[in-house]
Amino acid sequence: MLERDRIGMQELGASIFYRYKLAMLDGTSVPDLGGVFTGMSTEEFKAALMAGGRIPG
Template sequence: MTDDDITGRDGVLDRPRTYVFDGATSRRGYPLNTMLMTLRSPAAREEFTADEGGYCDRFGLEPGQRRAVLDRDWTAMLELGGSIFYVYKLAMMDGVSMQGLGGVFTGLGEAEFTAQLRSGGRSDG
């Protein structure tokens, strides 16, 4: 597979349900990712759990980012600049595995996504 196989004429990645985390995405997602990164700390997790909306407000999230966090809209978090590595910190708090997120992002359930991984991954054909 060449780069031409996966990008359109404008050079943008042309893969359904694939999120490119580039410089622009990183800048947009900075407040969201900063907030999510704090969830490494047990004290921060306690504060977040006590007042999720207030905790989000401390980091200046865009309204859509705030809503995505509160609604646990994993896909929207990526679309709004979230890095999967930081989004996963929140998912772990909710008991959502990486395979569970993979199922959400691919439109499969966790079990089906895991089975697909075990059988060698998805076929693009």
């Protein structure tokens, strides 16, 4: 958690609500998190959402 290993926290089963709160404290946006958790850049994630939420993979 101190290193902000968001994928590691996910793999350990950390609650999305706590991960979201931590991200907000760090100034990380929801699209930034979406990119992290899907392996995309923030811009790619936003484009996927604008295309109807079809995230490849």
